[in-house]
Amino acid sequence: MQHENVPEDRKDCAAGIKAKLGLWMFLVYTLVYAGFIAVTVFAPDVMGTDIGNINMAIFYGLFLIVFAIILAFIYNFICARCEKKMNVEDETEGAE
Amino acid sequence: MNYQPSIWAIIIFFSFVAFVLLISRYFAKRSQSTKGFYTAGGSIPWVVNGIAFAGDYLSAASFLGICGMIAFYGFDGFLYSIGYLAGWMVALFVVAEPLKRMGKYTFADALDSKFKSKGIKIAAGISTLIVSVFYLIPQMVGAGSLVTPLLGWPHWLGVILVGAVVIIIVATAGMASTTYVQFLKGALLIIFSFILVFLVLNKGLITDEYDTLEVDSAAADGISLVDTNYTVENEWTVGDHLFAAVRSADGDRTVWAYNADKGILEETLSITNKSDGSVLYNGAPEEEGKFHQVGNLTDIRGVPNTETGAVGPFEFLGIIKESTVVRWDKAIVMDDGDKITVYYQRPTSGKEVLQPGLKFPLDTTKNKLNFISLMLALFFGTAALPHILIRYYTVKNPAAARKSTIVAIVGIGFFYILTLFLGFGSMVGGALDLTNSNMSAPLLANNFSVAIFAIISAIAFATVLGTVSGLLVASSGAVVHDLVGSGKKKMSEKMEVGIGKIAAIGVGGIAIVLGILFKNLNVSYLVGWAFAVAASANLPAIIMVLFWKKTSAKGVIASIIVGLVSAMIIILLSQSTYNDVYHLVDVTAPMPIDNPAIISVPLSFLTLIVVSLMTKKKEDEAKALKNGASAKA
Numbered sequence: 001m002q003h004e005n006v007p008e009d010r011k012d013c014a015a016g017i018k019a020k021l022g023l024w025m026f027l028v029y030t031l032v033y034a035g036f037i038a039v040t041v042f043a044p045d046v047m048g049t050d051i052g053n054i055n056m057a058i059f060y061g062l063f064l065i066v067f068a069i070i071l072a073f074i075y076n077f078i079c080a081r082c083e084k085k086m087n088v089e090d091e092t093e094g095a096e
Numbered sequence: 097m098n099y100q101p102s103i104w105a106i107i108i109f110f111s112f113v114a115f116v117l118l119i120s121r122y123f124a125k126r127s128q129s130t131k132g133f134y135t136a137g138g139s140i141p142w143v144v145n146g147i148a149f150a151g152d153y154l155s156a157a158s159f160l161g162i163c164g165m166i167a168f169y170g171f172d173g174f175l176y177s178i179g180y181l182a183g184w185m186v187a188l189f190v191v192a193e194p195l196k197r198m199g200k201y202t203f204a205d206a207l208d209s210k211f212k213s214k215g216i217k218i219a220a221g222i223s224t225l226i227v228s229v230f231y232l233i234p235q236m237v238g239a240g241s242l243v244t245p246l247l248g249w250p251h252w253l254g255v256i257l258v259g260a261v262v263i264i265i266v267a268t269a270g271m272a273s274t275t276y277v278q279f280l281k282g283a284l285l286i287i288f289s290f291i292l293v294f295l296v297l298n299k300g301l302i303t304d305e306y307d308t309l310e311v312d313s314a315a316a317d318g319i320s321l322v323d324t325n326y327t328v329e330n331e332w333t334v335g336d337h338l339f340a341a342v343r344s345a346d347g348d349r350t351v352w353a354y355n356a357d358k359g360i361l362e363e364t365l366s367i368t369n370k371s372d373g374s375v376l377y378n379g380a381p382e383e384e385g386k387f388h389q390v391g392n393l394t395d396i397r398g399v400p401n402t403e404t405g406a407v408g409p410f411e412f413l414g415i416i417k418e419s420t421v422v423r424w425d426k427a428i429v430m431d432d433g434d435k436i437t438v439y440y441q442r443p444t445s446g447k448e449v450l451q452p453g454l455k456f457p458l459d460t461t462k463n464k465l466n467f468i469s470l471m472l473a474l475f476f477g478t479a480a481l482p483h484i485l486i487r488y489y490t491v492k493n494p495a496a497a498r499k500s501t502i503v504a505i506v507g508i509g510f511f512y513i514l515t516l517f518l519g520f521g522s523m524v525g526g527a528l529d530l531t532n533s534n535m536s537a538p539l540l541a542n543n544f545s546v547a548i549f550a551i552i553s554a555i556a557f558a559t560v561l562g563t564v565s566g567l568l569v570a571s572s573g574a575v576v577h578d579l580v581g582s583g584k585k586k587m588s589e590k591m592e593v594g595i596g597k598i599a600a601i602g603v604g605g606i607a608i609v610l611g612i613l614f615k616n617l618n619v620s621y622l623v624g625w626a627f628a629v630a631a632s633a634n635l636p637a638i639i640m641v642l643f644w645k646k647t648s649a650k651g652v653i654a655s656i657i658v659g660l661v662s663a664m665i666i667i668l669l670s671q672s673t674y675n676d677v678y679h680l681v682d683v684t685a686p687m688p689i690d691n692p693a694i695i696s697v698p699l700s701f702l703t704l705i706v707v708s709l710m711t712k713k714k715e716d717e718a719k720a721l722k723n724g725a726s727a728k729a
Contacts, residue, residue, distance in 0.1 A: 012494060018193060023643075026189035030475075033182050037471050040452050041464045048451045053414030057171050057451050058516070061178045065509045068185055072502045075188065083495060 014082040021082075025075050032067060036060050105246050105550035112554035113261060116277050116561060120265040123273035140275050142496040146503020148275045149487055151282025153180070153478075153504065154511055155231075155563035156238025156534070159285060159556050161620025162512075163537035165455065166519020167391065167528055168423070170448075172455035173519055176620050177512035179471050183478025183627075184508065186635075188501045191479040193494035194642045202570070203485040203634065204578045207641050211649035211715075219656040221578025223633040224482040226660060228571040229606060230626035231481065232564060234619035236611020239560040241534040241619075245542070246553045252612045258557070259608035262564040266572065266600040271490060274565040281558040286507055288552055289514045292537075293409075295544050296521035300404040301415055304392035304526065306363040306422075306441065309342065309352060319354060321361070332429040339364070339429060339438055349379045351429075353440040364440045365390065365424075365530055371433040389539060391528040394420045394443055409517060416446040416520055423449075423523075424530055439530045449523070462688055469694035470624055476697060477627025480634035483566035486573060534619050564607065568600040575599035617676055624691060625667050632659035632696035640704050648715045651708030659700030666692035 012018075039046050039060070047057035140148070158180065165173030198206035204220030236255045243254025265273055310322040319328045319338075325345040332339045338354040340361060352361035365387055368376040377387035396402050397418045404415060424439045444454075452458065456467045478484060488497045522528060522536035527543055529535045538556060542549035576596045580587070587595070614622065637655050640647045667673060670692075671685040689695070 012197070015193070015197070015494070022189035022193075026185060029182070029185045029189070033185075033471075033475060036178070037468060041458055041467060044452060044458055048447060050417075053410040053417070055417065055447070055450050058174075058413060061171075061174055062513065062516075064178050065181050065512055068181055069506055069509045071185070072188055072505045076498060076502050079495070079498060 012083065013086040014079070017082050017086070018079045021075065021078060025071055029068065029071055033064060036064060102546045102550070104546050105553065108547070108550040109246055109554045109557065112558060113561075116280075116558055117261070117264065119276050119280070120273040123276060139492070140272075140490040142491050142500040143503055144279050145275065145487060145491050145496070146500035147282045147507060148278035148490075149282075149484065149500060149504035150286070150507035150511070151278030151280075151559070151562050152483055152487060152566045153508055154282060154285055154559060155623070156235050156556070156560050157620045157623035158511065158515070159289070159537055159559055160238045160241065160534040161234065161623060162515045163518045163522060163540075164533035164535065165620050166515060167522035167536035168533050169455035170421075170520070170523070171450050171452055173620070174516055175452065175456070175471070176474065176624070177515050179474025180478065181505070181509050181512050182475050184501065184505045186476060187479040187484070188498065188505065190642070191485075191638060192488060192497045192501045195485060195638070196488045196491070196494045196497035198642075202573045202577050203482060203638065204574070207637055207652055210641065210647075211652070213649040213653070215653045216649055216656075217578040219653045220634070220637070221574040223656050223660050224574035224578065225571050225603070226664070227480075227626055227630045227633065228482055228567045228574075228603065229610070230629050231483070231623065232567050232603070232607035233610045233614050234617075234622035234626070235560045235564045235567070236607050237614050237617065237622065238534055238619045239557065239564075240611060240615060241532055242538060242553050242557050242560070245535065245538065246550065246557075251615050255608055255611040258560055258564065259604050259611070262561055262568060263601050263604040265561065265565050266568040266597070266604070271486070271569050274562065274569055275487075275490060277558065277565060278562040281555060281562050282507060284555045285559060286511050286514075288548075288555055289511060289518060289537075292541055292544070292548065292552065293514050293517040293521070295548075296517055296525065296540070297409060297412055298406045299525075299544075300407045301393060301396055301412070301419070301524060302403040303394060303396055303400055305394060305400070306390075308358075308363065309361040311354070311359050311361060314338075314354065314356070314359075319361070330431060332431075334427040334429060337427060337440065339427065339440070341431065351379075351436060351438050353438070362441055364438050366439065367437045367531070368431070369435040369437075387531075389526050389529060390422070390424060390439075391523050391526045392422050393446075393524045394422055412517065413450065413520065416524060417450050419446045420444070421446055421449050421524060423454075424528070426530075449520075465694055466689050466691055469628075469689060469691040472697060473624060473628035473631050473691055473693035476631035476635045476693065480630035480638065481626070482570035482574065482630075482634075483563070486566075486570050564604070567607075568604055571603040572596035572600040614677070621672075628667065628691055628693045628696070629660065629663045631693050632663035632700050634659070636697065636700040636704055640701070640708075644705075644708075646708050646712050647704065648708040648712040650711040650715065651704045651706075654707040655700045655704035658703040659696055662699050663692040663696040666695060 049056045051059045162173055162176045195206045198209040204217050207220055208216045239258035240251035240254035243249050243257060244251055309326055312320045312322045318331060319340050327343050328340045329343050330341040340352050340354060341349060342352050343349050351364050351366040353364050355362050366378055380386045394400060396404060396415060420443050423442045423444045425442045427438045429436050429438060458464050458467055491497055491500055518537050518540060522540040525540060525543060527536050527540035529539060538549060538553050541552040576592050580595055633656050636659060637652045641652060666687050669685055669687040670690040672690040674680045674683055674685040
């Protein structure tokens with residue numbers, strides 16, 4: 001197994017924008033998660049509603065898992081683009 | 097239940113353990129330095145670290161606890177899967193990159209990076225130790241539960257075995273070995289769980305029925321039976337239920353439940369604790385194996401004695417929704433000084449099983465608060481678990497920390513979807529041991545073949561080994577870097593690693609003892625406590641240090657202490673602890689809720705804000721004064 005020897009501690013110019021993006025995406029997921037809790041607690045009958053073969057409880061639960069995976073990929077895609085763009089710009093400016 | 101070990105199971109199991117120890121030996125040479133021991137030198141590739149994250153996280157609580165809870169309580173067990181995964185969103189979006197950027201060995205480094213305060217290190221170190229111990233208990237309980245059916249050993253011996261193996265792993269090789277054990281085990285767990293789900297769906301659903309005795313009359317003077325080979329010897333009423341002790345012609349004495357609607361006695365399972373200290377299982381000694389596995393459908397879409405053949409995943413759930421599942425309730429009766437625990441059938445509609453409410457009824461305000469509190473703890477707990485946080489220091493940079501978190505989310509998310517089918521598969525596939533809710537998934541595997549059972553159990557055991565290793569490394573790091581290391585005297589690297597190994601052995605010893613004491617509790621339930629303590633003690637401090645400029649060192653210390661103490665007080669004085677841990681059945685506990693997060697997390701945040709506002713100015717002035725003095729010098 002190949003190992004990278006030295007931990008990198010380079011300056012990350014995209015850190016600020018990634019932190020902001022992370023907070024927004026965290027807020028979106030938190031709202032969807034809070035919705036699940038709220039429906040379960042305050043309208044439990046809704047969780048028994050049929051949705052095809054399954055019911056709302058199973059559907060919402062599976063959706064929360066799949067949604068988390070999708071959001072994670074979107075977040076990584078945007079972060080990687082920001083890192084590529086901003087850190088390259090920074091290196092170019094530094095070189096000048 | 098009496099489990100018969102198989103030679104295959106023993107061979108596969110010990111081969112796996114031997115392999116894990118070999119990995120440990122191989123990586124021992126990398127752990128001579130402090131950095132090597134605690135963070136594997138920051139050299140782990142992010143894909144490996146991501147799967148290792150999954151390995152760390154898919155502990156006994158996930159594989160044994162969640163599957164068991166779904167098998168016993170239906171959808172409510174799946175709430176843990178949902179909450180555990182949601183917690184990774186906090187880790188990914190809020191914590192991963194900044195924590196990697198600010199820390200070195202432990203999360204206390206990150207908290208302390210702005211303040212250089214010994215108080216923060218000590219508070220965070222104590223918190224790490226306590227959270228780790230809370231998390232270690234269910235792992236040890238799970239280890240004992242696994243070893244019993246696999247090797248036929250008693251629970252306590254399983255706990256000691258896992259404790260001993262893990263102490264060897266950690267004391268010899270540290271984080272590099274722990275990471276590769278977790279990588280291997282995380283990948284295998286997901287692959288074999290998928291295979292098991294495939295087998296469950298391929299087999300489909302089958303109805304089954306238990307024995308009955310036809311009642312001739314049930315008058316006030318007692319029940320009489322049509323079959324004269326059976327005689328009713330005693331009767332007990334518990335709530336709405338009538339139970340009868342029945343003697344058969346061949347001398348066996350068993351307990352039955354009266355079903356007035358059908359005019360029959362229904363089979364129960366019973367455990368008799370006799371006044372002379374002996375224990376009978378279904379009226380016979382344990383080794384006769386009369387206390388059998390249960391779990392079945394009585395009808396499929398209203399049709400008894402039928403089967404479906406292979407089904408798709410949604411069809412599987414859809415059929416359960418429209419069928420009747422037999423769940424089991426418990427009652428206790430006294431029989432001439434003997435205590436009999438009776439497990440009786442409770443047919444439940446599939447629709448009810450697939451909805452929330454069987455484990456966490458939401459009928460009262462208190463229950464609603466408990467539920468919200470649990471979901472809050474699961475959401476905020478993940479990003480505050482010490483053994484998860486230290487894994488951010490094993491990769492080279494913040495981007496690698498982020499990517500490894502995403503790999504973890506994919507692996508863990510996929511596994512949690514599988515738990516739904518493993519749990520319901522156990523519930524209707526005869527894989528329930530009524531005395532141990534943690535055994536459902538391994539017993540489900542056993543229903544297909546001993547080889548799969550042995551492999552799954554070995555992986556589950558490695559799950560425990562890996563998670564316990566991670567927790568011991570985290571605890572050891574907390575002792576060396578946060579507690580001992582905060583002293584004035586600078587230690588040599590050799591000394592640091594040496595103290596760390598001694599700390600790992602000490603914490604491992606405590607975990608062994610507690611694992612034996614907490615034998616009968618569901619492991620996922622116990623992990624819920626660890627999450628609540630972590631979410632209360634660590635997360636408010638982590639988030640506020642990262643995102644609130646007015647945070648002061650004293651605010652962080654106060655927040656950790658208040659979160660930790662309030663969460664522990666609520667847990668230790670809750671009704672479920674009174675009943676399940678102290679065994680005080682008829683005593684009302686002083687705390688109105690079982691899960692502390694809904695009180696302790698906001699309290700910890702509030703404490704940090706108030707104390708920071710009160711002390712920030714003073715701390716800044718002292719810092720400026722110190723800087724000025726250094727500049728002059």
